[in-house]
Amino acid sequence: MKNKVYLQGYKLKAIWVILALIIWESIARFSSVTSLAFPSLTLIGKALIESIISGEIINQMAFSLGLIILGLIISILLALIMSSLSIINPIVENLVDTCISIFHPLPGIALLPLIILWIGTGYKAVVFIIIHSVLWPMILNMVAGFKAIPQVYKKIGRNYEFSTGKIISKIYIPASLPYIIAGLKIGWARAWRAAISAEMIFGATGGKGGIGWYIFNKRVFMDTPGLFAGLIVIIIIGILVEDLAFGKLEETTIKKWGIS
Amino acid sequence: MKDIIKIEKLTKTYEDNIILNNIDLTITEGEFVCLIGPSGEGKTTLLNLIGGFIEKDSGNIKFQGKEIRKPTRDCIMVFQEFDQLFSWKNLKENIGFPLKNSREKLSMEEINNLSTKYIEMVKLKGFENHYPHQLSGGMKQRVALARALATSPKVLLMDEPFGSLDAQTKSSLHSTLLDIWGKTNTTIIFVTHDVREALTLADRIVLLKEGIIREIIDNNEKIPTDKKVAEITRLL
Ligand SMILES: Nc1ncnc2c1ncn2[C@@H]1O[C@H](COP(=O)(O)OP(=O)(O)OP(=O)(O)O)[C@@H](O)[C@H]1O
Numbered sequence: 409m410k411n412k413v414y415l416q417g418y419k420l421k422a423i424w425v426i427l428a429l430i431i432w433e434s435i436a437r438f439s440s441v442t443s444l445a446f447p448s449l450t451l452i453g454k455a456l457i458e459s460i461i462s463g464e465i466i467n468q469m470a471f472s473l474g475l476i477i478l479g480l481i482i483s484i485l486l487a488l489i490m491s492s493l494s495i496i497n498p499i500v501e502n503l504v505d506t507c508i509s510i511f512h513p514l515p516g517i518a519l520l521p522l523i524i525l526w527i528g529t530g531y532k533a534v535v536f537i538i539i540h541s542v543l544w545p546m547i548l549n550m551v552a553g554f555k556a557i558p559q560v561y562k563k564i565g566r567n568y569e570f571s572t573g574k575i576i577s578k579i580y581i582p583a584s585l586p587y588i589i590a591g592l593k594i595g596w597a598r599a600w601r602a603a604i605s606a607e608m609i610f611g612a613t614g615g616k617g618g619i620g621w622y623i624f625n626k627r628v629f630m631d632t633p634g635l636f637a638g639l640i641v642i643i644i645i646g647i648l649v650e651d652l653a654f655g656k657l658e659e660t661t662i663k664k665w666g667i668s
Numbered sequence: 669m670k671d672i673i674k675i676e677k678l679t680k681t682y683e684d685n686i687i688l689n690n691i692d693l694t695i696t697e698g699e700f701v702c703l704i705g706p707s708g709e710g711k712t713t714l715l716n717l718i719g720g721f722i723e724k725d726s727g728n729i730k731f732q733g734k735e736i737r738k739p740t741r742d743c744i745m746v747f748q749e750f751d752q753l754f755s756w757k758n759l760k761e762n763i764g765f766p767l768k769n770s771r772e773k774l775s776m777e778e779i780n781n782l783s784t785k786y787i788e789m790v791k792l793k794g795f796e797n798h799y800p801h802q803l804s805g806g807m808k809q810r811v812a813l814a815r816a817l818a819t820s821p822k823v824l825l826m827d828e829p830f831g832s833l834d835a836q837t838k839s840s841l842h843s844t845l846l847d848i849w850g851k852t853n854t855t856i857i858f859v860t861h862d863v864r865e866a867l868t869l870a871d872r873i874v875l876l877k878e879g880i881i882r883e884i885i886d887n888n889e890k891i892p893t894d895k896k897v898a899e900i901t902r903l904l
């Protein structure tokens with residue numbers, strides 16, 4: 409029953425997309441708008457296929473995703489350390505709180521000039537911006553998750569003489585997984601946006617600038633179909649990660665455990 | 669019979685409220701003691717003190733002659749809350765989890781065998797792979813009991829473990845518990861509101877009221893007649 413409703417939802421969505429494509433194609437073909445601003449679907453399709461065959465778009469996307477994954481991993485580890493210390497020690501908690509108050513509202517892009525000054529414009533700068541975008545919301549979620557853990561779990565951990573490290577790794581982290589996954593989702597979304605914006609500004613070193621640099625560059629050369637091809641890939645990756653990757657993660661963990 | 673828990677002149681206050689006032693109580697090895705008393709009179713507090721979860725103000729609580737300072741695997745607590753099971757572990761993993769941290773390092777096979785043995789003891793064979801959210805309240809409490817027993821604690825501290833169950837489920841758990849208690853040499857300290865439950869289970873019933881032990885009732889027959897229930901209820 410539920411599946412049926414889902415399927416119908418998907419069908420309807422597909423209809424909307426097809427409708428939009430038809431309107432798009434009609435404007436491109438039958439209006440006086442130049443194909444530079446509004447390339448036809450065939451042109452875009454051709455550009456997409458070419459860039460896939462040449463491997464360029466895949467390479468740039470892989471480069472961007474690599475930076476994001478690196479940034480995410482570093483952020484998760486830092487968040488784990490800071491969240492754990494902050495529930496153990498009130499002084500650390502206060503320090504972490506202060507950092508969050510100061511840095512969380514600060515958009516990563518606003519830090520760009522400073523980062524260029526300090527780190528330059530290489531991939532390290534992009535990773536830095538990603539970490540800044542992900543870390544603070546991640547800590548917020550983790551600490552909230554840790555604090556929401558039922559008192560009885562902590563008592564059981566102490567009762568069976570688990571060390572603090574084991575209590576955190578074996579009880580706190582799995583128990584607060586709904587919060588951690590929510591944090592990951594926010595983190596991914598922010599990292600993705602931050603990486604693309606940063607890449608556009610930093611440009612490429614050695615031909616590798618990531619997907620953000622790729623689409624920005626397409627505009628510079630007035631290759632509008634190529635630009636749209638880039639956007640399509642960005643949309644597809646976004647959908648894949650948000651619906652499939654996170655969907656799967658939730659299904660195999662919190663949904664299965666009945667704690668979502 | 670050896671003493672296992674010895675409480676002397678125990679006092680516990682919260683802010684200005686004296687919860688436990690100069691209490692003395694000795695529990696012998698293998699005994700089944702029920703703590704009863706009106707709500708908010710310090711039953712949970714006393715159990716938490718014996719378990720080493722909270723600090724006393726003064727007096728002594730000794731386990732086998734040694735002062736209890738922190739929770740240990742010797743005295744394991746079973747709670748009333750159904751969420752005492754780890755939701756991310758299935759039934760068998762829940763029981764195996766504490767075994768992985770035991771003092772005598774157990775092999776995976778030993779852990780597996782112990783888990784299976786206690787699953788059978790609490791009559792949950794066939795549910796090994798179920799997650800807590802797929803179990804009923806009574807089943808969850810059986811798992812909690814099995815998890816506690818599997819580590820062979822000397823003392824089992826039970827805080828109204830069957831408090832939110834219906835009469836029928838309760839009574840079937842009572843026979844399981846008495847059955848297991850008969851087979852092991854576990855000392856059980858069991859908190860309850862339910863006089864009939866206390867009369868069904870306990871060797872001795874300790875009545876806690878207004879910070880002191882009002883009465884200690886011997887209950888060797890373990891037959892909860894209406895007359896006895898009425899007598900004790902009058903004291904509450
Ligand atoms: N952490 C605490 N801080 C302050 N007061 C507390 C705390 N824990 C318990 N109390 C108080 O101590 C008294 C005894 O509480 P306790 O939980 O031991 O009662 P109880 O006999 O177990 O009650 P119930 O039958 O309702 O479970 C209560 O008045 C309670 O408000």
Ligand SMILES: [Mg+2]
Pocket residue numbers: 711712713827
């Ligand atoms: Mg209580």
